[in-house]
Amino acid sequence: MIHGSPNQRALIYGVAIGCIATPVLVSPSSSAISYWLPISIGVCISLCFNRDLYALTDLLSFIMLTGFCILYINRRLNERAVGAIRLEENAEVIKLLLRDFEESASDWLWETNAALELQPPSQRLAQVVRRPAEQLRGPFPAVLLGESANKEQRPGSAMERLNRAIAERSPFRDLVVPVTINGEERYWSLTGKPFLDKHGRFAGYHGVGSDITGQRRQQEQISFLARHDSLTKLPNRVLFSETLHESCERCENTGIALLCLDLDNFKIVNDTLGHATGDALLVAVAERLRGCIREFDMATRLGGDEFATILVTDKPEEALAVARRIIERMTRPFQFDGQIVKVGISIGVAMAPRDGKTPTKLMKNADLALYRAKEEGRGTVRFYDPEMDERVRERRALQSALHRALAQGEFRLDYQPVIDLATRRIAGAEALIRWQHPERGLLPPSAFIPLAEDSGFIREIGEWVLHEACTTAAAWPEPAAIAVNLSPLQFRDPKLATRVSDALASSRLAPGRLEVEIVESVMLDTDPVVEQTLRGLRAQGVRIALDDFGTGYSSLSYLRRFPFDKLKIDRSFIRDLGQTQDASAIILAIIGLAQRMNMVVTAEGVETTEQATLLSSFGCAQAQGYLFHRPMSSEAFSRLLAQNPPHPARPPAA
């Protein structure tokens, strides 16, 4: 029972309430309840003794409230404590991970204070900048980037964007900036984010940096390779096109000269000396080409043995001087592994804006000029002339007429007799194609065969010639032979042997009476189809003759590789026969070589009796030329054969 005055009782109630409420502050709940429970029970019992129902009811509700609060507050406190510990642990883990990342990765972390001073510069960062950490004091980014922080300030550059972001206190991401470390130029990628203090004021930056020099150099290398020729390191067609495009845009002010260059005889070097020498030659040519132009001009390898240069000039004489210098330098011999290699170069020039203002037109005109230069003997320079367009148009018209000519029977064969020098009787004839053009009259093979070869129409023409010649020769008395010229392009056709066999079968001509004439360039073709075709023809009994011998590449190795039946000495040697000692010596050597290799020799272009007598004395078996007969129609040749039949005892071409 509570005694005392009303004031004292009020004090006691107050103290009792305070005591009951106190455990609310206590955590854990077990401790709070250890205190709250006995005190609550004790106070209730005391009030029961006092029989004070209102006070008891009030106290009971307060006790219940405090009990609830003890449990509730304890629960919340524990939840928060667990959360806080988890957060702290996570922060610890993140810190460890970041430290690990910084130690093991190529990247590093950086942080500044509000004054943009590094805080504190880590050992990893010190390693990266190759300076002691103590020296890394000063405003960011200048303290890290060195001289580069002051250079490269042009608008839009990464350095300018970095400085602007820092000045604006805004974040920046993956900014690639150049850095000079101990004199070495490197590239860093920087990412940074400003952070604020608890009052919301700028407190500094933190971020990550990485050295991407390797990556950057790889990108530069890739970019270089995409725009440069990997062999010669000259700009390639892509960069050339871009530059030509840009140059054409400002050609009205500066003027440009486009030089298209093509190496003469490069294919021969490549085929005879191998691709390694061919590549070395291209590298050397590129080097000489670089030496012929100014720094602001551009030399390009367009592909194969084609080069081009863009000269910034509006003076044709200046372009001519450069072109001549290039020709002069390129005709100097090259030396590779002790081998002397000689090539020439043909150059076509187009001037902008005079000859065209667009890259396409300029390129086309320079190509036309180059074509003319090659046509006119190689090793020369030609400027574009509007007449060249006219020639191209003519050429195109002739090309389209070629297709029509075969269908309309405008081709015909003439036959030039081949004479056996020992008996002076006809041994056979060489079939020579002619084109009876409806407007231009009779055209020789040189006027249209190159066109047919360019257009690929040579195969159809060649097949017609073969059939026509075989059919005609089948009517001749034996053993008169027929010689047919085959283009090198026909030898790329794997079905050539079958086509010849079909022609022989349909004409019923004995294979031994057919002789196919090939030029030396066929033997230089490394394609295995060529040799297979020759062997296939030989297996059928067809005779193989090497035409224009002595004028080609003078590589005699193919004579060993393939057994020819006949060598035909070129008319250029016969022309000089009796006039120069050299011509006789060469002819004697060829005849000697042929006899030892069991081949027949035919001299072409015999025009004088003296030449025929000399050839006969040298042991030359056959000859053809105007001295004996000009090419003639099949009817005329048939009549000739009837008057002067071939010697029956002698084999067709031996």
Add this chain to the structure above:
Amino acid sequence: MMLQWRDSSPGGKRRSGIARLWLALSAMRLPPILSQLLQGIQVPADLSERLYLDQARDFSYIMRAISMVGITTLGLLFLDFWHNPGAPTRCLMIALILATYAIIIAEGRAWLQKPDPSWRDAKLYFRRVNVALFGLGILWGGGWSRC
């Protein structure tokens, strides 16, 4: 005096019906809440030691503060009831309560000064202080009738 709970008017009947419904619903909701509160939160095993040590530190500070307030209250009561009869028993009670507070303060002090305390030390500390608090509760609860 008897409390009048019933209201026989039609509006009163409706109100008392609503009140009964509310009380019934509250009573239904109370057990799960209390059960949840009594169960406390499930502290993950890896955190319990750390949590225990943190709680022990905070607990020692709070208990010291509560003890100081309690001692002050005792002083006030001692002075206020100085002239009342039954002084020896009251003084004994006050002395016992004072002693318990002293024990609690001393335990807290000892705990705070303990070098490298472990989870077991914290548990022991709580157990000792809980006993003291239980005693203190009995003393305070039973002491009023002695004032």
